[in-house]
Amino acid sequence: MAIKILYFAGLREALGTSNESLDLPAGVATVGELRAYLAARGGKWAEQLAPARNVRMAVVQLMVPAHAPVKDGDEVAFFPPVTGG
Amino acid sequence: MPVRVQAEDFDLTREVAQLRAAQGARAAQIGGIATFIGTVRDVNDGSGVSSLTLEHYPGMTERALEDIVAQARSRWDIFDALVIHRVGTLHPQDQIVLVVILGMHRGEAFGACEFLMDYLKTQAPFWKKEATPQGERWVEARSSDDEAAARWDADAPGNAGKGDQ
Numbered sequence: 226m227a228i229k230i231l232y233f234a235g236l237r238e239a240l241g242t243s244n245e246s247l248d249l250p251a252g253v254a255t256v257g258e259l260r261a262y263l264a265a266r267g268g269k270w271a272e273q274l275a276p277a278r279n280v281r282m283a284v285v286q287l288m289v290p291a292h293a294p295v296k297d298g299d300e301v302a303f304f305p306p307v308t309g310g
Numbered sequence: 311m312p313v314r315v316q317a318e319d320f321d322l323t324r325e326v327a328q329l330r331a332a333q334g335a336r337a338a339q340i341g342g343i344a345t346f347i348g349t350v351r352d353v354n355d356g357s358g359v360s361s362l363t364l365e366h367y368p369g370m371t372e373r374a375l376e377d378i379v380a381q382a383r384s385r386w387d388i389f390d391a392l393v394i395h396r397v398g399t400l401h402p403q404d405q406i407v408l409v410v411i412l413g414m415h416r417g418e419a420f421g422a423c424e425f426l427m428d429y430l431k432t433q434a435p436f437w438k439k440e441a442t443p444q445g446e447r448w449v450e451a452r453s454s455d456d457e458a459a460a461r462w463d464a465d466a467p468g469n470a471g472k473g474d475q
Contacts, residue, residue: 233367234365286367286370286373287370305451307451308436308448310395
């Protein structure tokens with residue numbers, strides 16, 4: 226089983242993709258670890274997902290902190306701070 | 311339906327009438343109705359804005375708004391709440407968001423309405439992109455919005471017993 230990753234708004238544009246499917250990589254148990262795994266792709270990934278960047282994360286459509294667990298089959302999302310209203 | 315995300319415009323009078331009618335016999339106990347409408351400004355951060363495009367996260371948006379409404383209902387003694395948020399491309403003076411609160415008294419209605427807007431602005435997954443003479447740009451989140459939402463935290467000064475008012 227794989228996880229589905231979604232990207233929104235400015236992050237979606239900067240990465241050039243809105244979603245991908247990924248087999249949960251070995252050693253990735255939290256959404257923060259997933260972010261670090263994606264950043265290790267280098268280039269725009271490293272730049273956009275760098276620890277200093279203000280990126281928000283959601284697991285199964287709930288905004289969560291970096292230590293929140295990710296498991297097989299989850300829908301995970303990365304996006305900039307929200308600006309609705 | 312307490313929460314709607316839609317491209318179409320909304321009509322305040324009609325929405326309030328429908329929400330009141332949905333209360334049935336309880337509608338006669340309503341003593342205060344607070345409403346808020348957010349609209350598109352033609353200037354932001356020093357630049358003219360000709361249009362605004364709202365992106366959202368379908369599914370999570372509705373869940374986040376429903377959660378915010380549930381929190382408001384648990385903190386204030388209100389009869390019902392409605393949130394409508396538009397998505398897609400909007401223009402200056404267009405309506406973006408509507409919040410309606412039906413309360414027994416104005417205190418609960420005003421409080422819940424402000425809380426809903428503060429939380430919506432920091433928790434609901436919407437993003438605005440502005441078209442300006444210099445090109446398109448994503449709107450930056452404001453720290454003042456985080457501060458506005460933080461004042462409702464249970465441990466914030468002066469917040470004890472807010473739900474009992």
